[in-house]
Amino acid sequence: MFKNRAMLSGVGIGLIAGAILLQVMLVAKGTGAAPMPAGKAAPEDMDPKQLKEVAQKYYQVYDKNEKLFTQADVDKKVQDALKAQPNPNAGAAGKKVAVYVSPGLIATQVAELLYRSGVVADRNAFEKMLNEQRLTDKIQVGYHVFEGTPDPQQVVQTLLSAQ
Structure with missing residues (x-):
């Protein structure tokens, strides 16, 4: 049916092999999340007060109920x-x-x-x-x-x- 059937099969196998190798490299590297430094809790483990204090270092933090005007x-x-x-x-x-x-x-x-x-x-x-x-x-x-x-x-x- 296709004249270049061998070439198309080779391209498909190459793409599959590349995707598998990429996945193997990502798994070997880790999940992508950097480990938390010693003594620091993950954001999921913090109570709202601690999370607010940490976030205030980099952002302006407002309570959810506080009305903000543009x-x-x-x-x-x-x-x-x-x-x-x-x-x-x-x-x-x-x-x-x-x-x-x-x-x-x-x-x-x-x-x-x-x-x-x-x-x-x-x-x-x-x-x-x-x-x-x-x-x-x-x-x-x-x-x-x-x-x-x-x-x-x-x-x-x-x-x-x-x-």
Whole structure:
């Protein structure tokens, strides 16, 4: 039926022999799992507290019941809070406003956030002032609290100080 029947049989036998030799080498080497060093327990033998301590050396470990928020979740909650304000530009004397500057925000986005929070009256003027003073890359990440209606220079000083 096949002209090259002997060749195909040889290739098949060669593949089978190679697979068998590979399996023999793997069995001779071990199961692939490195033996545990003396004095160290396998993860299956540890209680949850010990396992958590070992894992904290290399990873951030959180309890299963602890609610974690992604950046998108935080941004959505901030946007919802901003939409819920009736007039974001009305700043009452003595009113405290907390603004969270997240990592990666540029000066334009920070100016927009401050404008929507009612901290600054003119976002373009505030952004221009930051550019003129070359402070656009010095804004600190974190929560910044503003009381009343601060002048733009006080806003800049608050944004530059670590909270």
